[in-house]
Amino acid sequence: MRYSGLRVIKEALSGHKGWTPAWREPDPAAHYDIVIIGGGGHGLATAHYLAKEFGQARVAVIEKGWIGGGNVGRNTTIIRSNYLLDGNEPFYEMSLKLWEGLEQDLNYNAMVSQRGILNLIHSDGQRDAFIRRGNAMILNGADADLLSTADIKKRYPFLKTHDARFPIKGGLAQHRGGTVRHDAVAWGYARSADQRGVEIIQNCEVTGFRIEGGVCKGVETSRGFIGAGKVGCAVAGNSSRLMSLANMRLPIESHVLQAFVSEGLKPVLPGVITFGAGHFYCSQSDKGGLVFGGDIDGYNSYAQRGNLPTVEDVCEGAMAIFPMLGRARLLRMWGGIMDMSMDGSPIIDKTHIDGLYFNGGWCYGGFKATPASGFAFAHLLAKDTPHPTAAAYRFDRFEKGLMIDEKGMGNQPNLH
Amino acid sequence: MIIDHPLLGPRDSAEFTYMGDARLIERPSPDSPDAAAAFYDYAYLRDNPAGWHRELWFHEAGDRSWLVVTRNTVTHEISKVEFASDVARAKGRSK
Numbered sequence: 001m002r003y004s005g006l007r008v009i010k011e012a013l014s015g016h017k018g019w020t021p022a023w024r025e026p027d028p029a030a031h032y033d034i035v036i037i038g039g040g041g042h043g044l045a046t047a048h049y050l051a052k053e054f055g056q057a058r059v060a061v062i063e064k065g066w067i068g069g070g071n072v073g074r075n076t077t078i079i080r081s082n083y084l085l086d087g088n089e090p091f092y093e094m095s096l097k098l099w100e101g102l103e104q105d106l107n108y109n110a111m112v113s114q115r116g117i118l119n120l121i122h123s124d125g126q127r128d129a130f131i132r133r134g135n136a137m138i139l140n141g142a143d144a145d146l147l148s149t150a151d152i153k154k155r156y157p158f159l160k161t162h163d164a165r166f167p168i169k170g171g172l173a174q175h176r177g178g179t180v181r182h183d184a185v186a187w188g189y190a191r192s193a194d195q196r197g198v199e200i201i202q203n204c205e206v207t208g209f210r211i212e213g214g215v216c217k218g219v220e221t222s223r224g225f226i227g228a229g230k231v232g233c234a235v236a237g238n239s240s241r242l243m244s245l246a247n248m249r250l251p252i253e254s255h256v257l258q259a260f261v262s263e264g265l266k267p268v269l270p271g272v273i274t275f276g277a278g279h280f281y282c283s284q285s286d287k288g289g290l291v292f293g294g295d296i297d298g299y300n301s302y303a304q305r306g307n308l309p310t311v312e313d314v315c316e317g318a319m320a321i322f323p324m325l326g327r328a329r330l331l332r333m334w335g336g337i338m339d340m341s342m343d344g345s346p347i348i349d350k351t352h353i354d355g356l357y358f359n360g361g362w363c364y365g366g367f368k369a370t371p372a373s374g375f376a377f378a379h380l381l382a383k384d385t386p387h388p389t390a391a392a393y394r395f396d397r398f399e400k401g402l403m404i405d406e407k408g409m410g411n412q413p414n415l416h
Numbered sequence: 417m418i419i420d421h422p423l424l425g426p427r428d429s430a431e432f433t434y435m436g437d438a439r440l441i442e443r444p445s446p447d448s449p450d451a452a453a454a455f456y457d458y459a460y461l462r463d464n465p466a467g468w469h470r471e472l473w474f475h476e477a478g479d480r481s482w483l484v485v486t487r488n489t490v491t492h493e494i495s496k497v498e499f500a501s502d503v504a505r506a507k508g509r510s511k
Contacts, residue, residue, distance in 0.1 A: 238466075241465075244463075251460040254464055298433075300437075303489070309428070412436070414436075
């Protein structure tokens with residue numbers, strides 16, 4: 001079924017009896033050309049691009065719970081491509097371009113809103129760093145705009161720019177950045193992949209890999225063995241757990257990242273703002289809630305909930321930049337599990353086992369990468385060569401000293 | 417989380433900073449023939465289990481001791497806290 005304004009009107013007039021399920025619920029077949037483990041944003045995007053761009057139809061996505069129940073439903077919905085390093089920026093810019101065409105591509109309203117992202121500058125040193133980053137972005141075809149304090153005051157009159165502690169000296173804006181309705185991304189990709197013949201199998205947990213003579217032949221699951229020509233793993237957060245079934249140890253630690261949403265308020269925040277003197281970022285959802293977050297908790301965790309010291313730290317950042325937020329009540333807070341890699345950048349690569357492919361290590365930046373991650377992983381699965389924009393995301397970069405360390409923190413995952 | 421410090425008693429985890437897997441105590445020898453591979457493993461690869469995990473915490477806002485904390489990464493329950501120096505000595509290290 002194709003969605004359109006006309007369809008909405010027709011259904012409204014006929015009691016909404018004509019809507020059909022957005023995807024099927026098939027039982028697993030005995031064999032697929034490609035099996036993708038993980039029905040989150042990245043796995044479903046991979047399936048969509050495999051079917052649409054690379055002509056692969058015999059594809060299954062298997063998911064241990066329900067699709068979109070992990071990090072694609074737990075993030076702060078921000079999209080942007082304001083990276084510095086060569087290994088990253090072209091990839092994230094491709095992602096932003098795919099976001100721009102996503103809804104037409106999927107025939108699905110994902111509420112892509114290019115409301116702009118603004119990184120605030122509080123010191124001269126920070127301005128130098130942001131000018132450098134802005135130039136790197138422009139060199140890679142992205143947009144970047146250095147704003148003066150007066151420009152910022154015009155856009156965000158409530159910001160106290162001459163605060164003694166954290167004066168706002170300017171900002172680096174990416175006007176094409178913004179937010180996307182996160183759940184709709186999973187649902188849109190799932191529906192589109194399903195329409196192109198991909199089978200989405202929910203409540204099907206992988207319990208092992210069948211590896212014979214160094215070749216992966218398929219996966220053992222809670223619903224029996226599923227044979228596969230190729231197996232792609234896209235389960236960021238739980239990558240180490242899954243890959244341990246293939247006796248692999250990864251350059252990854254799992255950490256919990258918390259996010260928060262306030263009660264619904266009248267429109268106050270037109271774009272996304274990040275605080276430069278602490279770690280705090282905030283946007284306002286279309287329902288009116290202020291959606292914000294900060295640092296990861298900083299210790300290994302699979303708990304999907306965090307602890308109070310980080311809540312306090314995030315709220316201190318909030319109060320430093322938006323004192324008005326202190327009058328709003330916190331409606332919800334939650335946690336998601338991040339694959340924190342050793343250099344803060346992801347991995348999209350083959351493994352040493354033939355037929356077993358890996359996508360993970362997204363740290364806490366996986367949501368904005370969803371379309372490009374899916375496209376690049378589909379490229380790797382279909383053609384066996386990395387997509388040009390993702391060519392640096394290799395397993396062996398740690399051994400070879402080719403780290404992509406945006407923050408320059410070294411091999412300490414909780415600092416990225 | 418409350419970390420039960422062997423000398424100071426129960427302390428808020430906010431007083432500590434986190435380093436990672438307690439295997440980091442066991443630094444490989446730079447003289448061994450497979451030193452490059454051993455250091456790659458030591459510096460970059462982690463077990464990252466869901467469940468019990470022995471890990472290094474530093475009491476930065478306290479007595480500045482290094483601790484080995486045995487903690488469940490699924491429930492955040494802590495079952496054991498030791499001085500890292502005791503753990504290292506038990507492995508034959510001089511300090």
